[in-house]
Amino acid sequence: MSDESRPAPAEPRQDSRVAAVIPAAGRGVRLGPGAPKALRALNGTPMLIHAIRALAASRHVSLVVVVAPPDGAAEVKSLLDAHALPERTDFLVVPGGESRQESVRLGLDALPPAYDVVLVHDAARPLVPVDTVDTVVEAVRAGAPAVVPALPLADTVKEVEPAAVPGEPEPVLGTPVRARLRAVQTPQGFDRATLIRAHETVLDDVTDDASMVERLGERVVTVPGHEEAFKVTRPLDLVLAEAVLTRRRLNDGF
Numbered sequence: 086m087s088d089e090s091r092p093a094p095a096e097p098r099q100d101s102r103v104a105a106v107i108p109a110a111g112r113g114v115r116l117g118p119g120a121p122k123a124l125r126a127l128n129g130t131p132m133l134i135h136a137i138r139a140l141a142a143s144r145h146v147s148l149v150v151v152v153a154p155p156d157g158a159a160e161v162k163s164l165l166d167a168h169a170l171p172e173r174t175d176f177l178v179v180p181g182g183e184s185r186q187e188s189v190r191l192g193l194d195a196l197p198p199a200y201d202v203v204l205v206h207d208a209a210r211p212l213v214p215v216d217t218v219d220t221v222v223e224a225v226r227a228g229a230p231a232v233v234p235a236l237p238l239a240d241t242v243k244e245v246e247p248a249a250v251p252g253e254p255e256p257v258l259g260t261p262v263r264a265r266l267r268a269v270q271t272p273q274g275f276d277r278a279t280l281i282r283a284h285e286t287v288l289d290d291v292t293d294d295a296s297m298v299e300r301l302g303e304r305v306v307t308v309p310g311h312e313e314a315f316k317v318t319r320p321l322d323l324v325l326a327e328a329v330l331t332r333r334r335l336n337d338g339f
C-alpha cells in the first residue's frame with residue numbers, strides 16, 4: 086500500500102474528558118402498564134439509579150446527563166437527590182423527547198463544551214459492568230470514532246417479509262450467516278464531534294446511535310459486550326435483572 090492510500094492513523098484522545106448521556110424518557114410499553122420504565126424498581130431501587138451508578142462507577146466518566154421522561158425532569162432530579170451517587174461525578178437532568186433518537190439529541194444539546202468523548206447508555210440496561218464501560222472508553226480514547234459493545238448471537242436469525250397482521254405466517258427471505266452477526270449493547274462510545282454530526286445529518290428513524298455514524302461512512306468498531314448488559318424490555322427481563330442483583334449481593338457478602 087502506498088503512503089497516500091494508507092488510511093489516516095486514528096487520533097488518540099488520551100486526555101479527553103468523558104460524559105455519559107443516559108436516555109431514560111421511554112414509556113416501557115413492552116414491559117406492560119406502570120410507571121415509565123426507567124423509574125420502575127429493581128430490588129427496591131429505580132432502574133435509572135442502577136444505570137447511573139453503573140456509568141458513574143467508571144473512573145473515566147465525570148459527567149452524567151440524564152434524559153428524563155418529558156414531564157418527569159423534576160421527579161428525576163428528586164430521585165438523584167434521594168440516592169447516594171459518587172461525589173466526583175457531576176449530574177444534569179433534561180427532559181426527553183418522543184423517540185430515543187430525539188432524547189439522545191436533547192441530551193447532547195445539554196453537554197458543556199469541555200467533554201470530547203460521549204457515551205450513550207440506555208437506562209434500560211441498568212446492570213452493565215464497569216469493565217464494559219471502561220473498555221468502550223478506552224477504545225474511543227485510542228482513536229475509534231464510534232465503539233459498540235457486542236455479543237455473538239445464540240439464535241439463528243431469519244430475514245422475513247413482515248406480516249401486515251401480527252401473528253400471521255411470514256415468508257422467510259433468507260438466513261444471514263450467524264457467525265457474522267452481533268447483538269449490540271450500550272454504552273456506545275463516540276468522539277463527540279462525530280456523534281453530533283451524525284445526529285445533525287441522519288434524520289430518519291434508527292435504533293441505535295452507532296448506525297447513524299455508519300451512515301456518515303465513519304469507522305465503527307465493536308468491543309466485547311457482557312451478558313449482564315442486557316436490555317430490560319419485557320416482563321421476564323425484570324425477573325432476570327433482580328436475580329442478577331441478588332447474585333451480586335450474595336457474592337459481595339452482604
Ligand SMILES: Nc1ccn([C@@H]2O[C@H](COP(=O)(O)OP(=O)(O)OP(=O)(O)O)[C@@H](O)[C@H]2O)c(=O)n1
Nearest residue numbers: 108109110111112113114115183184188208209
Ligand atoms: N422517547 C424515548 C424512547 C426511549 N428512550 C430510552 O431509550 C432506551 C432504550 O429504549 P427501549 O428499551 O425501547 O425503551 P422504551 O422506549 O421505554 O420501551 P418500549 O419500546 O417498550 O416502550 C431506554 O432507556 C428508554 O428510556 C428515551 O430516552 N426516549
Ligand SMILES: C[C@](O)(CO)[C@H](O)COP(=O)(O)O
Nearest residue numbers: 185207269270271292293316
Ligand atoms: C440502542 C440499543 O440498545 C442497542 O441494542 C437498541 O437498539 C435500543 O432499541 P429500542 O428499540 O429502543 O429498544
